[in-house]
Amino acid sequence: MTERIELEMRLRESEEKYRSIFNCSPLTIIVFDKNLRIVEWNRKAEETFGWKKEEVAGKDIIELLIPEHLKDKIRQVAERLFLRELLANFVSDTLTRDGRIITCECYGTTYRNAGGRTYGLILAMDVTEKIKMEIKLKESEKRYRAIFTHSPVLIAILDKDGRKVLLQLLPAD
Structure with missing residues (x-):
């Protein structure tokens, strides 16, 4: 194989690799x-x-x-x-x-x-859907925090072993 043919073949392979990466990205x-x-x-x-x-x-x-x-x-x-x-x-x-x-x-x-x-x-x-999900998550966290903070009843969250994870005390009268 001549040097020129080998160079052309390597150039063609390089171009094919570039196109594959470009189009499969x-x-x-x-x-x-x-x-x-x-x-x-x-x-x-x-x-x-x-x-x-x-x-x-x-x-x-x-x-x-x-x-x-x-x-x-x-x-x-x-x-x-x-x-x-x-x-x-x-x-x-x-x-x-x-x-x-x-x-x-x-x-x-x-x-x-x-x-x-x-x-x-x-x-x-x-990232349209990602941003929408982040907004929904923030809204959900805000609602949860409001419910938890302003609840008139005692709220306790326990782990699977019964240990207290989070406790919301009743507001003082």
């Missing part, structure tokens, strides 16, 4: 250029937002995904990302194809390709 991956135009969009992004890769290629990521009231803020984050080439971590409401607003936890950075061009990279996860 459990996180949304979006690559965009300095003009904020989408260059790459993985399968999880298709699943999360509802658009196919071919439908979003070349579109402005902010115009496509960000609600109007957040566009300026997110555009500033993107500009700082490119200026400093740093890692950004933020939570933002985003739009889906069907008009729903979902909340995504996002990690952004930039990278340079072999030709020296800089691209933005966003890894995101839909």
